[in-house]
Amino acid sequence: MARMVLNETSYFGAGCRKELPAELKRRGYNSALVVTDKDLVKFGVAKMVTDVLDNAGVKYGIFDDIKANPTVKNVKDCLAKFNELKPDVIIAIGGGSVIDTAKAVSIIVENPDFADVVSLEGVADTKKRGYPMVAFATTSGTAAEVTINYVITDEKAHRKLVCVDPNDIPTLAFNDAEMMMSMPKGLTASTGMDALTHAIESYITPGATPISDLLSWNSIKFIAENLRTAVADGKNAEAREKMALGSYVTGMAFSNVGLGIVHSMAHPLGARFDIAHGVANALLLPFVMEYNKPAALAKYRDIARAMGVDVNGMTDEQAADSAIEAVRKLSVDIGIPQRLSDIGIKESDLQQLSEDAFIDPCTGGNPRKTSVKEILEIYKKAL
Numbered sequence: 001m002a003r004m005v006l007n008e009t010s011y012f013g014a015g016c017r018k019e020l021p022a023e024l025k026r027r028g029y030n031s032a033l034v035v036t037d038k039d040l041v042k043f044g045v046a047k048m049v050t051d052v053l054d055n056a057g058v059k060y061g062i063f064d065d066i067k068a069n070p071t072v073k074n075v076k077d078c079l080a081k082f083n084e085l086k087p088d089v090i091i092a093i094g095g096g097s098v099i100d101t102a103k104a105v106s107i108i109v110e111n112p113d114f115a116d117v118v119s120l121e122g123v124a125d126t127k128k129r130g131y132p133m134v135a136f137a138t139t140s141g142t143a144a145e146v147t148i149n150y151v152i153t154d155e156k157a158h159r160k161l162v163c164v165d166p167n168d169i170p171t172l173a174f175n176d177a178e179m180m181m182s183m184p185k186g187l188t189a190s191t192g193m194d195a196l197t198h199a200i201e202s203y204i205t206p207g208a209t210p211i212s213d214l215l216s217w218n219s220i221k222f223i224a225e226n227l228r229t230a231v232a233d234g235k236n237a238e239a240r241e242k243m244a245l246g247s248y249v250t251g252m253a254f255s256n257v258g259l260g261i262v263h264s265m266a267h268p269l270g271a272r273f274d275i276a277h278g279v280a281n282a283l284l285l286p287f288v289m290e291y292n293k294p295a296a297l298a299k300y301r302d303i304a305r306a307m308g309v310d311v312n313g314m315t316d317e318q319a320a321d322s323a324i325e326a327v328r329k330l331s332v333d334i335g336i337p338q339r340l341s342d343i344g345i346k347e348s349d350l351q352q353l354s355e356d357a358f359i360d361p362c363t364g365g366n367p368r369k370t371s372v373k374e375i376l377e378i379y380k381k382a383l
Helices: 016-027 038-042 044-056 070-086 096-110 185-205 208-233 237-257 261-273 277-295 297-306 316-333 345-357 363-367 370-381
Strands: 009-012 031-035 059-064 089-094 135-136 147-153 159-164 170-177
Touching: 009 016, 009 237, 016 038, 016 044, 016 070, 016 135, 016 147, 016 170, 031 070, 031 096, 038 044, 038 147, 044 059, 044 089, 059 070, 059 096, 070 096, 070 147, 089 096, 096 147, 135 237, 147 261, 147 297, 159 261, 159 363, 170 237, 185 208, 185 237, 185 261, 185 277, 185 297, 208 237, 208 297, 208 316, 261 277, 261 370, 277 297, 277 316, 277 370, 297 316
Parallel strands: 009 170, 031 059, 031 089, 089 135, 135 170
Antiparallel strands: 147 159
């Protein structure tokens, strides 16, 4: 059996944000809470949407106090702003941090028993669909606008709460490449590699289906063909469009079939050391691919092909190695740090990271059964 939970309506293409007023009007929404972050306000990205709201006469208030790894406090503060405004709809403008915060607020508004936020961890038994929400993606990486997942950092426990809830998916999703043009090179690189990690992990997870395979494989291909260009020339419209599509498409896949231990190992890096999620995923991906190779050999041949490798005449082992090398080379080419030591991690940190990673919800989706000891060995290789 396979299940696909998707947005009610999604828009793609440069300028598609202009369709927002008609969608709000059709649903009778006249006021909004705009959830974003301070950088997106500072650099005028949020304004690209609020200008549309202004022109349509839609009233709104803004909440922009969100960290790169959003916290329980961020959610509670945003919820307080919601309760102050009492809007008809929540409009999230941002990457995963912003959209994840908005998802948590959306769920709590309709399911107040979870107002402590921490009880949302895992597959929470919420009864009602979240409050109406529109998500504008400003990065091509997290696919938070199309997934049923969100991640909030419990700052007191120094761990990430991975939440999975079909009730949280935004009603409307917008992927407007014009809103992604101002992303700096580093953010383009890390979020692009985050999307590639989603695509590869969802392709090799035991829960994969023929539908998710179709989505994941094409996403790998889109990213392999366009990420270097998007990093080198952020104004390249075609590359931005393809990266936006690649991120969304793999979101459709992994949201419904799961991920693996790249994410399990990246989450504690973010929770304990505030490492950007995309950077953590990108750095760990080749090392975890090496570890998982025996459990996904045939699919690694497909990954190599999607990465642009000519695998004719190669054995499965050779093709798998070429897939890993292609991923590593892409990471190097776009400036991703290659060692945990490069981002401040010490060997003394690895045991706790391994224990945290092993109990992460994503561990169950890995194609190779693992242990704290084996995860520790991967961390050591990546150090």
